[in-house]
Amino acid sequence: MENWGIIGHEHIIRFLEKSIVNQRLAHAYLFYGLPGLGKKPVAEKFAERLLGGEIGQSTEIYKLEVLEDKKEIGIEQVRSFRRALSLKSFTAAFKVGLIYEMEKLNQESGNALLKTLEEPSPKTVILMIASDWQKLLPTIVSRSQLVKFLPVPKKELAKALQSKVASASRLKEILNLAQGRPGLAVPLAQEEQFFENFRQFERLIFEVLKSPLDKRWQILDQFLEKLPDLKAKAKAAFNFLNQLEAALRTILFKNYQLDLLGGQEPAVKLSTPKLLRLFQLTGVAKDYLNSNVQPRLILENLFLNL
Incomplete structure (x- = not known):
């Protein structure tokens, strides 16, 4: 699929694809940038490329995110995550850890995760997603390959959305509201109620x-x-x-x-x-x-x- 089916961020995808082909992968990647830019879909597609199949069908993907009734990622979650990544792979492929909302780690859970970054397991790649990297422990940032996401140019967004929008005037309004964020532009184009609520x-x-x-x-x-x-x-x-x-x-x-x-x-x-x-x-x-x-x-x- 061209550009992994992602809107924009071609240079990032080329870099990640080249890293796979050349077998020059970092142990940990930190995808950072404003909310809605597309960090999550790029990280998930990267994980699928490493695993050789869809995330939902793999036994070698381990996710870490805020539980529904919590506001932070707790230390017990991180400990379970670390144990899972330390286990031997069932296949010859990679194991992938996927961490959403890194800024939701507290001091204790952040320090626990740091141990995994300091002592990486073989053929294990950790993908971390953050909207505000400045809230992360500096030692986590320094041990990661940083991948910065920027707003997608209007021309690229317009090309991706033009078949989903009824008129040129609506497309222009969506582009102005989205400000280069595909994660916002797509629902604005596809869901009328979301568009009206967001505009209000x-x-x-x-x-x-x-x-x-x-x-x-x-x-x-x-x-x-x-x-x-x-x-x-x-x-x-x-x-x-x-x-x-x-x-x-x-x-x-x-x-x-x-x-x-x-x-x-x-x-x-x-x-x-x-x-x-x-x-x-x-x-x-x-x-x-x-x-x-x-x-x-x-x-x-x-x-x-x-």
Whole structure:
């Protein structure tokens, strides 16, 4: 299949394919970049190339990810992962460890994983995926082959999506919303309700950014009041923060004359120093969410400082 069936990232796929052909594989790879760029599908296709078949049909793939009722990857999960990778392979092929959301490792589980990276087993490749590599232990980063994912150019996204979209105007809007992220562009093109919800969410973000404080409190009340429980509110708050970061990034790029909106102006203009401060505040808010602080308190504090 051409380019492994992936949208964009041809240079990364060529590099990984060449590593397989030349048998010059690293023991550990760290795929990092913004959410939605395509790190996960590339990692999974790379794993399939190493295993010689689909992931779901292989006994030599071992996954590590956050459990449904948890917020972090715990040390017992890592210990089980390490034991599985240390076992002898049932075949002559590779064993592959696939770790999603590396930033969800806590200090204890990160140190446990480090032992595996320091003492690699033969014919074992560990693929790690992270949106925020700066939250990882420096010793993990230094022992990994770093693979940086960048936004996919609009022309490549447009070519991949044009058969899925009814009109040129809708395609242009999807490209502007996706900002080079195939993982976002595809559902925007294929799911009408997702498209409408995402567009409304973007409008909400810009309304918050340009409104006075009293109006922000009203928006916050309307945003949270319909959500049934704390878990739903925490999820909504995290989605809000991700979308806010995307909006801030669009404005920042425009400040540096990098056009992600096809000639359109962002709905809000902010100075670069203020944007950098808001990025920092958003990161702090995410850390509080992961520490089980009440979502409303987190958003109130953020709205107060916008």
